[in-house]
Amino acid sequence: MNFERGTLNTRNAKPLVYLFLGAAGSGRREVVADLIDGGLAGEARPAVLLAADEPASELDRKLPGLARWTWTGEAIDAVPPPNATHWFFVTQGRGNPVEQIGAFKPWLQAQGGELARVISVVNCQLAEKNPPLRVWYEACIHFSDIVLLNRREGVANKWLGDFLAYFQDQFYPCLFEQVKGGRVKNPALVLEPQARRLSHWFDEEQDWIFTNADGEEVDEDEVTGDDDEIEATPAEDLYLARDAAGRRTKRIPDIAKFLG
Numbered sequence: 001m002n003f004e005r006g007t008l009n010t011r012n013a014k015p016l017v018y019l020f021l022g023a024a025g026s027g028r029r030e031v032v033a034d035l036i037d038g039g040l041a042g043e044a045r046p047a048v049l050l051a052a053d054e055p056a057s058e059l060d061r062k063l064p065g066l067a068r069w070t071w072t073g074e075a076i077d078a079v080p081p082p083n084a085t086h087w088f089f090v091t092q093g094r095g096n097p098v099e100q101i102g103a104f105k106p107w108l109q110a111q112g113g114e115l116a117r118v119i120s121v122v123n124c125q126l127a128e129k130n131p132p133l134r135v136w137y138e139a140c141i142h143f144s145d146i147v148l149l150n151r152r153e154g155v156a157n158k159w160l161g162d163f164l165a166y167f168q169d170q171f172y173p174c175l176f177e178q179v180k181g182g183r184v185k186n187p188a189l190v191l192e193p194q195a196r197r198l199s200h201w202f203d204e205e206q207d208w209i210f211t212n213a214d215g216e217e218v219d220e221d222e223v224t225g226d227d228d229e230i231e232a233t234p235a236e237d238l239y240l241a242r243d244a245a246g247r248r249t250k251r252i253p254d255i256a257k258f259l260g
Contacts, residue, residue, distance in 0.1 A: 015080065016193055017087045017113040019104060021140040022121035023255050024054070024093030027150045030182035031121055032088050033062040039187030040086060047084035051092040063088075071095065076107040087113055094256040097140050098239045098248065105202060115202050116193035120144040121179070125151045128159045130258050134166070139239055139252045141167060141174060145196040150179040172198055201237045 018035075020028050029050070036046045047065030060066055069078030071092055080087050091100045108115060120140040127133050141147055147167075152160065164176060173196045177184055184190055195202075241249045 014112060014114040015085055015087050016116040017089060017108060018116050018191065019101075019118045020088065020090045020121060021097050021101075021118065021144065022091070022093060023123055023126060023136075024259055026093070026121045026123035026126070027179070027182060028090050028093070028121045029057060029059045029063060031148060031150065031179060031184065032090065033059060034183045035187045035191055036064065036086075036088065037062075037187075038183070039191040044086055045084050046086040046088060047081040048088045048090065049078050049080060050090050051095075053092060053094070054090070071100065071103075073099070074103065076100070076103045078107065078111075080111060080113070086116075094259060096252070096254075097136075097143075098252065101143055101201065102240055114193075117145040117191065117195075118143050118197055118202070119146045119148060119190065121148045121150050123151045124149055124155045124160065124163075125153070126258065127163065128155050132253050133255070133258060134163070136253045136255055138167075139250075141172060141198075142239060143197055143199045143201065144174050145194070146190050147174055147176045148179050148184060148190070149176060150182075152178065152180075174198070199237050199239070200235070201240065 020032065022028050029048075032048060036048075040046060045065070047067065048063040049067050049069050050060075050063070052068040052070045065081040065084055067079070067081055069076060069089075071077075078089075089104070091097055091104075120137070120143075122137055127137055149160070167174075167176070175196060177186075177190060239248070239250050239252075243249050
C-alpha cells in the first residue's frame with residue numbers, strides 16, 4: 001500500500017493514539033515531530049504527551065499541543081488536550097517500558113482513546129555498544145507494530161544485519177523502518193492504524209487458557225459445554241505475567257544503568 005506525506009485519513013470517532021517506546025536519547029521527539037509534519041492531513045489536531053521527567057528540549061517547540069504526564073510507578077496521570085484527534089504518547093525513557101505498558105492500557109480505556117499503533121524507536125548506537133540491551137529492546141518490540149531504527153551513524157552493518165535477522169528468524173510481524181536525519185521515508189505508512197504486534201495485550205478480545213482436572217492445557221476447539229472439569233483462565237502476556245511473589249516472571253535490564 002502506498003502513502004504520500006500528509007495523506008493519512010484522519011476521520012475517526014475516537015482519538016487515535018500512538019504509543020512511543022524507547023530509551024532516553026533515542027530521538028523520539030524528533031521522530032514524532034516528523035511523523036506529525038509529514039504523516040497527517042491538514043484537518044488533524046495532534047497532541048503530544050511527554051513524560052514529566054523528560055528534560056526540556058528545543059524540539060519541544062515542534063510538538064503541537066504539548067502536555068506532560070506523570071508516572072507513579074503504578075498509574076499514569078495524564079489529561080490529553082481537548083479536541084485533539086491524534087495523541088502521541090511518549091513513554092518515560094529511563095523507566096521500565098513493560099510496567100508503563102501495563103498501566104497504559106487502563107489509562108487509554110479510561111480516556112476513551114483508540115490505540116492506533118505502538119512504535120519503538122531503537123538507538124542503534126546504544127544497542128550496539130551494550131549487547132545486554134537486546135533483551136530490553138526485545139521487550140519493546142514484542143509490543144510494537146513498527147520499529148524505527150535510529151542513531152545508525154557509525155554502527156557496523158554487520159551488527160545491524162544481525163539485529164534484524166534475530167527478529168526476522170523468529171517471524172516477528174512488526175515492520176522495521178530506518179530513520180535518517182530524524183526523518184522516516186514514509187510517515188503515513190508508519191502511522192497507518194494497522195496492528196502488527198506480537199503481543200495480544202491491547203486486543204479487545206481476551207485470550208483464554210483451558211486446562212483439565214490434571215492441570216494439562218486443552219485445545220479450545222476440544223472444549224464443549226459438557227466439560228465440567230475444564231477450567232478457563234485469562235491468558236497473560238509473557239512480559240506482564242507475575243510469579244507467586246508478585247514479580248514479573250520475565251525480567252529485563254534496567255535501562256537507566258546504561259544511559260549514565
